[in-house]
Amino acid sequence: xxxxxxxxxxxxxxxxxxxxxxxxxxxxxxxxxxxxxxxxxxxxxxxxxxxxxxxxxxxxxxxxxxxxxxxxxxxxxxxxxxxxxxxxxxxxxxxxxxxxxxxxxxxxxxxxxxxxxxxxxxxxxxxxxxxxxxxxxxxxxxxxxxxxxxxxxxxxxxxxxxxxxxxxxxxxxxxxxxxxxxxxxxxxxxxxxxxxxxxxxxxxxxxxxxxxxxxxxxxxxxxxxxxxxxxxxxxxxxxxxxxxxxxxxxxxxxxxxxxxxxxxxxxxxxxxxxxxxxxxxxxxxxxxxxxxxxxxxxxxxxxxxxxxxxxxxxxxxxxxxxxxxxxxxxxxxxxxxxxxxxxxxxxxxxxxxxxxxxxxxxxxxxxxxxx
Amino acid sequence: xxxxxxxxxxxxxxxxxxxxxxxxxxxxxxxxxxxxxxxxxxxxxxxxxxxxxxxxxxxxxxxxxxxxxxxxxxxxxxxxxxxxxxxxxxxxxxxxxxxxxxxxxxxxxxxxxxxxxxxxxxxxxxxxxxxxxxxxxxxxxxxxxxxxxxxxxxxxxxxxxxxxxxxxxxxxxxxxxxxxxxxxxxxxxxxxxxxxxxxxxxxxxxxxxxxxxxxxxxxxxxxxxxxxxxxxxxxxxxxxxxxxxxxxxxxxxxxxxxxxxxxxxxxxxxxxxxxx
Numbered sequence: 001x002x003x004x005x006x007x008x009x010x011x012x013x014x015x016x017x018x019x020x021x022x023x024x025x026x027x028x029x030x031x032x033x034x035x036x037x038x039x040x041x042x043x044x045x046x047x048x049x050x051x052x053x054x055x056x057x058x059x060x061x062x063x064x065x066x067x068x069x070x071x072x073x074x075x076x077x078x079x080x081x082x083x084x085x086x087x088x089x090x091x092x093x094x095x096x097x098x099x100x101x102x103x104x105x106x107x108x109x110x111x112x113x114x115x116x117x118x119x120x121x122x123x124x125x126x127x128x129x130x131x132x133x134x135x136x137x138x139x140x141x142x143x144x145x146x147x148x149x150x151x152x153x154x155x156x157x158x159x160x161x162x163x164x165x166x167x168x169x170x171x172x173x174x175x176x177x178x179x180x181x182x183x184x185x186x187x188x189x190x191x192x193x194x195x196x197x198x199x200x201x202x203x204x205x206x207x208x209x210x211x212x213x214x215x216x217x218x219x220x221x222x223x224x225x226x227x228x229x230x231x232x233x234x235x236x237x238x239x240x241x242x243x244x245x246x247x248x249x250x251x252x253x254x255x256x257x258x259x260x261x262x263x264x265x266x267x268x269x270x271x272x273x274x275x276x277x278x279x280x281x282x283x284x285x286x287x288x289x290x291x292x293x294x295x296x297x298x299x300x301x302x303x304x305x306x307x308x309x310x311x312x313x314x315x316x317x318x319x320x321x322x323x324x325x326x327x328x329x330x331x332x333x334x335x336x337x338x339x340x341x342x343x344x345x346x347x348x349x350x351x352x353x354x355x356x357x358x359x360x361x362x363x364x365x366x367x368x369x370x371x
Numbered sequence: 372x373x374x375x376x377x378x379x380x381x382x383x384x385x386x387x388x389x390x391x392x393x394x395x396x397x398x399x400x401x402x403x404x405x406x407x408x409x410x411x412x413x414x415x416x417x418x419x420x421x422x423x424x425x426x427x428x429x430x431x432x433x434x435x436x437x438x439x440x441x442x443x444x445x446x447x448x449x450x451x452x453x454x455x456x457x458x459x460x461x462x463x464x465x466x467x468x469x470x471x472x473x474x475x476x477x478x479x480x481x482x483x484x485x486x487x488x489x490x491x492x493x494x495x496x497x498x499x500x501x502x503x504x505x506x507x508x509x510x511x512x513x514x515x516x517x518x519x520x521x522x523x524x525x526x527x528x529x530x531x532x533x534x535x536x537x538x539x540x541x542x543x544x545x546x547x548x549x550x551x552x553x554x555x556x557x558x559x560x561x562x563x564x565x566x567x568x569x570x571x572x573x574x575x576x577x578x579x580x581x582x583x584x585x586x587x588x589x590x591x592x593x594x595x596x597x598x599x600x601x602x603x604x605x606x607x608x609x610x611x612x613x614x615x616x617x618x619x620x621x622x623x624x625x626x627x628x629x630x631x632x633x634x635x636x637x638x639x640x641x642x643x644x645x646x647x
Contacts, residue, residue, distance in 0.1 A: 271585025
């Protein structure tokens, strides 16, 4: 197998794709190249590499076996791949789903194109439109004004760990054949001198038909947190480019670990509430709608495999991992920030005391009126 | 039957008055149960007479072993009517009856005394005299009662002279009660505000929420309805009675709130008391 580094046609240093500028840049000579310029001048260099096979495990491979005791040696070997860094020649060990990475010694961005060959070849890639600095700023903005955030959580050292990654996604096109039943109530209210009257007219609401959905994204990597990836949406798929491995330079990238059939149930669970609400949306004339039942049959005939840009930051606080993700295209950032329990208590008492003073004064004023 | 009962009772009261003539009555003290010494009865009577003259109402002490099937307050009311007690046009007066048979003591008010001794003040007096009655110190209890009658009549007189400017004990108590209530509400409200604020701050730490329930991916013109039908099933009507607007007569004033009253012998009486 081969590992590729894209080199600067000007100085020969490595190139990386800069989402902010939407160009390939060389950090050494500050050159910038568009896709067309790269195609004209050529930018790739190859270096052959090898796979770690059972009985041929290098030192780093052995280390992996020691750390992951519940995996047998054979299984571990089967999941490991080793490459030579095209820049410094050091050995790069990756798992079998990583398709773009960095050399740990020289930080050289390295792409492993064979990982995206055959059925793993994405149909498209949505390139990054934001850079690391924007991701760091977005993270700082997310933390802004959070009074319960532990001290030092936004320190620069932590922010440096923000990594751009192309996450494999399946885009599902599907149709939903629905049969919706519900009971609707229309209330008419009037009164006479002795009684209030409420007349309730009951209706059986029946809706049936089909709904066509397009490009429902579901992350296809088992490493990714599903709720986090769902919260990152929407992506603008109109900006997707035909897959070009050069977009991966300077980022991590993974191939999918879930086949479409593995995600089918999750996909239907995601859109079922929407089908039910959409089916019942014409029930607005009713004062209340209840006893809802919506039987839905889903059919998906088309799935597209593509890579979507995501900035990730994993942070630890009090032995718990906190994962943040930013949509590399739109800049939308999601995540759960840690809470300092000491600060929570402090703020509770502070707000309590302030409220007590204000409401206490009001109480005296109200009480004083009667004196 | 009713006439016979009234006749018997009147006879009893006439008997009581006649018995009083044999030394158990001392002015305003009618001590059928023999709870006071001669000196105590004389002392109480003298004070009752003076208070009565000062404030224009009869102050009477009545004790009995047997109320003849009536409640203590009805017995006192009947006694008041039969004795034609009360001063002024509205025959104002107050009777303190101790029924030793039922271990019951009641203050029964008539005329203007109903307005003076509202439930609030009656309760206050009762709370003072009850321990003395329970301890068997009947004279002490009645002395306390007289002190209170004298004091509240004086207060009431001041109130009548300046209804707007006078701050009664009842008003003070009500205001203090309101103030305490407001402070309690302020305390609870502060806890709720602080709790809600911190929970809200904590919620702000997590913005991981699904972007859509799926409808964002519905194609334009992607909804094809085969059936869009609303069928009438049934109708029913619920009827609820409009609650009547009961205007409870509180009898309340800035002096002392309302008085609970009862009727006996065609007249209205107030007061209160309890077992001791």
